[in-house]
Structure formats: C-alpha cells, structure tokens
Amino acid sequence: MLDVDITGRVGQLDLEARFNSRGGVTSLFGQSGAGKTTLTNMIAGLIKPLSGHITVNGTTLFDANKSINLSVQARRIGHVFQDARLFPHLSVASNLTYARWAGRRPGTRDMAEVVDLLGLAGLLERKPGTLSGGERQRVAIGRALLSDPRLLIMDEPLANLDQARRNDILPYLDRLCVEAGIPILYVSHSIEEVARLSNTLVILSDGRTPAFGPVADMLARTDLGRATGRHEASALLEGTVTRCDPDWGLTDVDIGGATLQIPDMAAVPGDAVRLRIRARDVALAVKPPEGLSIRNAFAATIRSISSESGPYAEILCSVSGQVLRARITRASVADLDLHTGKDVTVLIKSVAIDRRQRAPALSDTATGEEFAG
Numbered sequence: 207m208l209d210v211d212i213t214g215r216v217g218q219l220d221l222e223a224r225f226n227s228r229g230g231v232t233s234l235f236g237q238s239g240a241g242k243t244t245l246t247n248m249i250a251g252l253i254k255p256l257s258g259h260i261t262v263n264g265t266t267l268f269d270a271n272k273s274i275n276l277s278v279q280a281r282r283i284g285h286v287f288q289d290a291r292l293f294p295h296l297s298v299a300s301n302l303t304y305a306r307w308a309g310r311r312p313g314t315r316d317m318a319e320v321v322d323l324l325g326l327a328g329l330l331e332r333k334p335g336t337l338s339g340g341e342r343q344r345v346a347i348g349r350a351l352l353s354d355p356r357l358l359i360m361d362e363p364l365a366n367l368d369q370a371r372r373n374d375i376l377p378y379l380d381r382l383c384v385e386a387g388i389p390i391l392y393v394s395h396s397i398e399e400v401a402r403l404s405n406t407l408v409i410l411s412d413g414r415t416p417a418f419g420p421v422a423d424m425l426a427r428t429d430l431g432r433a434t435g436r437h438e439a440s441a442l443l444e445g446t447v448t449r450c451d452p453d454w455g456l457t458d459v460d461i462g463g464a465t466l467q468i469p470d471m472a473a474v475p476g477d478a479v480r481l482r483i484r485a486r487d488v489a490l491a492v493k494p495p496e497g498l499s500i501r502n503a504f505a506a507t508i509r510s511i512s513s514e515s516g517p518y519a520e521i522l523c524s525v526s527g528q529v530l531r532a533r534i535t536r537a538s539v540a541d542l543d544l545h546t547g548k549d550v551t552v553l554i555k556s557v558a559i560d561r562r563q564r565a566p567a568l569s570d571t572a573t574g575e576e577f578a579g
C-alpha cells in the first residue's frame with residue numbers, strides 16, 4: 207500500500223501529488239520535466255516536501271502535521287536509477303552483497319533467490335565493466351532487492367538501453383514485478399513499459415497528478431489522450447492461453463468468451479497474459495465481414511464515441527466484458543451510422559498484438575479514487 211499526498215517546490219516547479227495504490231507495481235508516467243524524479247526524491251527522503259504525508263505499507267515516512275520525517279536510511283527504499291551505479295572495482299557478487307557490508311539490516315531475502323530471479327548466476331565473478339547495459343541494470347536491481355527495501359523505486363531503469371537490451375531485460379522485470387513481494391514504484395515515460403508492467407498508473411503532468419487508477423481503466427480513458435499520447439492510444443485485454451498450434455505458429459488466448467489468435471507468442475496453456483492493442487490497429491464493421499485475412503474479429507458493443515474536432519474519433523467498445531479502443535475517422539463514424547449501444551464487429555490485425563505481455567499477479571490494485579487536476 208502506497209499513500210502519497212504532498213506538496214513541494216523545487217526551482218520553478220510546484221509539485222502537488224496525490225495518489226494511492228494497494229501495492230504491486232505503481233507506475234509514475236509523465237513527459238520529461240513533469241516532476242517524476244522530484245517526486246521520487248521526496249518519497250526517498252532526498253527532498254523534503256512542504257506539506258502532506260507519505261505512507262508505505264502502514265509506515266509513515268513523512269507527515270508534516272506530525273513532524274515525522276524519516277531519514278533516507280530509515281525509510282529503507284531501494285533505488286534503481288537509469289545508470290546502474292555499480293562499484294566498478296567489485297565483482298557482481300560483491301556488488302550484490304554491498305548493502306550488507308555497509309551495515310544495512312541483513313536482508314530477509316536469500317541471495318540465491320535474487321540471483322535466480324534476475325538470471326545472474328553466470329555473471330557473479332565478472333566486473334561491471336565487462337557487462338552489457340541490461341546485465342548491469344539487473345545487477346543494480348538485485349543489489350536494491352538485497353538491501354531489504356520496504357519499497358523499490360525504479361527510475362526509468364531502461365532509459366539508457368537500446369531496444370535489443372530492453373527486450374532482454376523486460377522478461378526479468380515481468381518476473382520481478384510478479385514475484386518481488388514488495389511494492390514497486392516504476393517511473394517511465396514509455397507507455398509500452400507502463401502498460402506491460404504496472405497494476406496502477408499515476409499520471410504526472412506539470413507537477414500535478416490529474417488521474418490515477420488501475421492501468422487498464424486509465425488506458426481506456428479518452429480524456430487522458432494528451433497525457434498518455436494519442437498515437438500510442440491503446441487498451442489492455444487480460445486473458446489466458448488455451449492452446450498453442452506449432453504448425454501455424456499461433457497461440458489462442460481466451461479473453462473471457464472470445465478467443466484471440468496471436469502469432470509466435472512465448473507462452474504455454476494456462477499462462478495469464480496481458481495484451482496491449484493499439485487503437486489505430488482496430489477497425490470496426492457494422493456486419494460480420496467475410497473473406498478477410500484478419501483472424502481476430504469479435505462481436506462488440508459501442509460504449510462511447512469521443513467528440514473531437516479533428517479527422518479522428520476515439521471509440522470504446524465492450525468485448526467479452528473488457529474494453530477495446532478504436533481510432534477511426536469521423537467520416538467513417540458518420541458513414542456507418544455508429545453510435546453508443548450499436549452492435550459491431552471489431553477487427554484486430556494479429557500482428558499488431560504486443561506478444562510478450564504477461565499479467566502481473568494483482569489485477570486490481572488501486573482504490574480507483576481520483577482527484578480532478
């Protein structure tokens with residue numbers, strides 16, 4: 207449980223942040239300069255807020271009214287930065303155990319468990335200079351976990367990595383987010399990472415938190431387009447793998463009544479998966495089409511149509527109890543006489559599905575309460 211309600215000022219930035227989540231992974235998402243690092247520095251105890259409180263799992267780290275302001279050490283927050291900040295002269299093994307030498311409390315977490323979780327077994331004797339950027343970040347995350355943190359803050363841990371290295375490390379983050387057993391505050395300006403990893407999404411914009419809530423609900427909100435980025439507008443579908451067909455290289459995912467077919471998905475039957483589907487990759491038809499190459503076509507009902515003045519309209523559809531988002535031209539909305547409540551067929555190009563997604567263990571972690579910004 208993470209409960210933050212603070213104000214503060216750094217340079218020209220007035221910060222006013224209010225959000226809470228029930229644990230799991232809470233992502234702090236915002237453009238460059240929005241105040242993400244300033245906010246995490248306040249939570250970590252590096253900058254003192256002017257007012258308010260910060261509570262993690264029932265422990266008050268800061269409360270202006272009660273004059274509580276725990277030191278950085280007493281807060282027990284593991285911090286992973288963009289650059290791994292490892293000790294270059296120490297081996298990976300020594301970097302991992304550094305927190306213990308430095309007189310921090312002995313971790314309750316077993317070293318072997320962390321080595322396994324982050325795939326570090328083959329790296330233990332090497333020095334940081336011989337590791338790839340992704341490997342260094344995995345060691346930094348391991349070191350933070352072994353310091354027995356109450357909260358793990360990850361401040362854009364993939365920002366300095368190229369796409370290939372990001373793809374290497376993301377499966378480890380998937381596992382970490384599901385298995386770490388401690389709350390994680392994940393800072394990012396990549397909606398792809400946020401959609402993949404988080405339970406709760408907090409939007410930070412100009413030092414304010416205009417909205418927060420379960421990640422699927424937040425991505426479905428068309429009023430947050432400016433903050434979350436229209437081009438990347440998407441929706442999340444949660445499902446379970448039911449079948450893998452090696453002959454055609456297709457995986458069936460049941461999303462609660464309907465089945466999506468996804469190519470080359472690294473999953474086995476029974477796996478819980480999270481699929482991010484971009485609004486621009488979804489088309490609508492007013493009757494079931496025939497003779498199409500698109501394999502994923504489902505019955506859906508229109509829930510809402512945004513009224514924008516540009517050429518495009520954002521449409522939310524209910525599919526098997528979940529929400530899908532489509533971005534089509536306003537001209538098509540008029541031509542097809544689309545309106546709220548109308549039954550349609552949604553068409554999703556199979557190849558458009560982001561196939562490495564895995565669902566974190568918690569699916570509903572925020573209280574859902576929001577503040578107008």
Ligand SMILES: Nc1ncnc2c1ncn2[C@@H]1O[C@H](COP(=O)(O)OP(=O)(O)OP(=O)(O)O)[C@@H](O)[C@H]1O
Nearest residue numbers: 216217218219236237238239240241242243244245
């Ligand atoms: N110590 C400081 N003195 C003056 N201004 C500061 C200070 N720290 C941050 N700022 C300003 O506050 C704003 C928010 O900075 P911050 O680093 O928190 O943003 P961010 O969202 O983390 O950005 P990025 O994604 O680029 O790292 C910026 O305009 C920055 O210049």
